[in-house]
Amino acid sequence: VGPKDLPRVRAAALEAVGRAAASEPDLTEEARRAIAPGLEDRAASVRFGAIAGLEQLGDPEALDLLRARLTREGDDDVKARAEAAIAEIRGRGDDAQRAGRVEERLDALERERLGDREALERLQRRLEALESRP
Numbered sequence: 001v002g003p004k005d006l007p008r009v010r011a012a013a014l015e016a017v018g019r020a021a022a023s024e025p026d027l028t029e030e031a032r033r034a035i036a037p038g039l040e041d042r043a044a045s046v047r048f049g050a051i052a053g054l055e056q057l058g059d060p061e062a063l064d065l066l067r068a069r070l071t072r073e074g075d076d077d078v079k080a081r082a083e084a085a086i087a088e089i090r091g092r093g094d095d096a097q098r099a100g101r102v103e104e105r106l107d108a109l110e111r112e113r114l115g116d117r118e119a120l121e122r123l124q125r126r127l128e129a130l131e132s133r134p
Helices: 003-022 025-040 042-055 062-072 074-130
Strands: none
Touching: 003 025, 003 042, 025 042, 025 062, 042 062, 042 074, 062 074
8 A cells, every 4th residue: 555545445444444344323423523533634535535534424413524624615416415415414414313203103103003902802791791681
């Protein structure tokens, strides 16, 4: 690995930090802090890697960092990558909200089903009681 390769190595490392921490919620804040300085690197490839790392992390708190980078970014490719990462992170948040609403609805349906079952059991007992009368 030569000096020209170092930005690519740093970029890959930043993305790997995001990917590794994505499945470890306890590491999210620390990973975000580790990745954030890469957004200010002189090398576009490192900024690109930092953006990818934040996207991998999927942390909504990173949106402000990405938006701030957009306002200062001069490289069109890096800008496009930041915009895509923002959209992806937002989409995950929207998906989580939709999943939460679906789960709430499923819980409500389960409660309704249990209530219907109890009502049916009461009706069956009443019917049995009526049928057992002389």
